[in-house]
Amino acid sequence: MSQLSAEEFAERFREAYPRLWTVAVAMIGDKSRAEDLVQDAAMTAMRRLDDFSPGTNFAAWMSQIVRYNALNELKQRKRRKSEAFDLHAIAVKADSSHDRGDAAVTADGLVRKDQHEFDDHVLTALDTIEPQRRACLLLRVVHGLPYEEIAEVIGVPRGTAMSHVHRAKAAMRAALSRDEPAEESREARDG
Amino acid sequence: MADPKCNPEELLEALLDGQFDGEEQRQARQMIEADTRLSEQLRLQQRIDETLRGAFAAPEPPPIPATGAAAGAQPATPAQRSSTRRRVMLAAVGLAGAAAWAAVLGPWLIGRQQPVYNQRLVDVYRGVVSTGFEPLWVCDDDDEFARTFRERQGQALVLAGLPDDVQMVGLSYLSGVTEQATTMLARVGGEPVIVVVLRANEDPGRPTGLDEATGLYVHRTQRVGLVFYEVSPLADARVTPSFQAVE
Numbered sequence: 001m002s003q004l005s006a007e008e009f010a011e012r013f014r015e016a017y018p019r020l021w022t023v024a025v026a027m028i029g030d031k032s033r034a035e036d037l038v039q040d041a042a043m044t045a046m047r048r049l050d051d052f053s054p055g056t057n058f059a060a061w062m063s064q065i066v067r068y069n070a071l072n073e074l075k076q077r078k079r080r081k082s083e084a085f086d087l088h089a090i091a092v093k094a095d096s097s098h099d100r101g102d103a104a105v106t107a108d109g110l111v112r113k114d115q116h117e118f119d120d121h122v123l124t125a126l127d128t129i130e131p132q133r134r135a136c137l138l139l140r141v142v143h144g145l146p147y148e149e150i151a152e153v154i155g156v157p158r159g160t161a162m163s164h165v166h167r168a169k170a171a172m173r174a175a176l177s178r179d180e181p182a183e184e185s186r187e188a189r190d191g
Numbered sequence: 192m193a194d195p196k197c198n199p200e201e202l203l204e205a206l207l208d209g210q211f212d213g214e215e216q217r218q219a220r221q222m223i224e225a226d227t228r229l230s231e232q233l234r235l236q237q238r239i240d241e242t243l244r245g246a247f248a249a250p251e252p253p254p255i256p257a258t259g260a261a262a263g264a265q266p267a268t269p270a271q272r273s274s275t276r277r278r279v280m281l282a283a284v285g286l287a288g289a290a291a292w293a294a295v296l297g298p299w300l301i302g303r304q305q306p307v308y309n310q311r312l313v314d315v316y317r318g319v320v321s322t323g324f325e326p327l328w329v330c331d332d333d334d335e336f337a338r339t340f341r342e343r344q345g346q347a348l349v350l351a352g353l354p355d356d357v358q359m360v361g362l363s364y365l366s367g368v369t370e371q372a373t374t375m376l377a378r379v380g381g382e383p384v385i386v387v388v389l390r391a392n393e394d395p396g397r398p399t400g401l402d403e404a405t406g407l408y409v410h411r412t413q414r415v416g417l418v419f420y421e422v423s424p425l426a427d428a429r430v431t432p433s434f435q436a437v438e
């Protein structure tokens with residue numbers, strides 16, 4: 001029997017939502033679908049509250065439902081073969097707040113003329129990373145979660161979560177290093 | 192202090208990870224800045240992180256059932272409207288659930304906290320059966336199935352040679368078991384059976400054998416560093432023997 005009231009569920013859901021959305025978008029690569037996926041997971045969770053044991057990690061429980069829902073969706077997509085997984089295109093297209101204008105200004109005050117191109121390369125590189133690893137990376141970088149929490153949310157040991165983040169970062173840097181000319185040569189190129 | 196003899200890549204990772212404070216951080220940064228390649232890597236990672244934070248800022252949570260309705264939800268913005276139907280459904284389910292719980296269960300819920308992870312497996316079984324015995328994920332891809340167990344339990348598993356009367360229904364997740372257990376739902380001769388798989392070092396040691404109150408059996412098997420609990424109305428474990436470890 002569940003001991004979680006609707007109000008408690010709502011509060012925990014609100015608190016966990018950003019992490020759940022991040023897991024969803026990392027898994028399926030579609031921001032608008034990620035919102036629906038999390039809400040579908042919430043509905044599933046509310047029907048199955050008996051599966052949740054108060055005192056355990058709500059976000060971890062919900063995250064597992066989100067990930068299973070995402071896997072179901074990816075399987076259906078694969079069957080339909082109507083929509084390729086394209087985190088890069090979808091992420092850029094779906095996020096109007098991501099429009100940085102023609103020149104972005106970094107924290108050190110430098111103007112990045114090539115910011116759009118760089119962003120494209122980042123998203124392309126991200127697209128090549130395995131979904132679970134990608135989820136760990138985003139939970140760490142975007143939400144600043146400690147590895148213990150990432151491990152709980154993703155359902156892997158702490159060391160695995162840390163390894164996923166480090167490997168994902170290294171892979172991103174390797175991919176971007178191939179794409180991006182060194183600062184010196186870029187300056188020379190830009191003249 | 193930051194160890195100058197440590198692997199430069201490790202130093203970079205540690206700095207990026209925020210593992211240094213104060214003076215250590217200053218020293219680590221100094222060491223990295225002295226190395227052209229590492230300092231480029233540092234700046235590159237910072238720029239990547241900045242892009243990721245910009246591209247993947249989470250949206251506002253949707254209106255919350257029950258509490259959202261009680262507080263008077265704000266009108267939806269255009270961006271929110273795309274999912275209005277689902278949110279309405281969510282709110283409806285939430286309100287119906289809240290009313291039902293309040294009317295029927297409310298007085299019973301106060302102060303009834305069970306110890307964490309201390310649900311009996313036979314109660315877990317009955318809970319799953321009472322909610323329809325529906326899996327969260329139907330996995331019909333052996334590689335995906337194996338990968339799930341490798342990621343969660345550190346050992347890839349497949350189902351091989353399932354008897355004709357045994358059918359895998361799918362995977363589920365039951366928080367009362369342990370956070371890192373994986374649960375499989377199956378049917379044996381039409382009877383619902385659950386198998387809970389967890390690392391041996393995370394096994395709290397559940398009661399096994401026949402639970403006379405429910406007529407259910409809890410079978411425990413340990414192999415390849417994992418513990419398999421099979422909860423079933425049958426006197427023998429019929430699903431567990433088909434789990435095989437793979438690379």
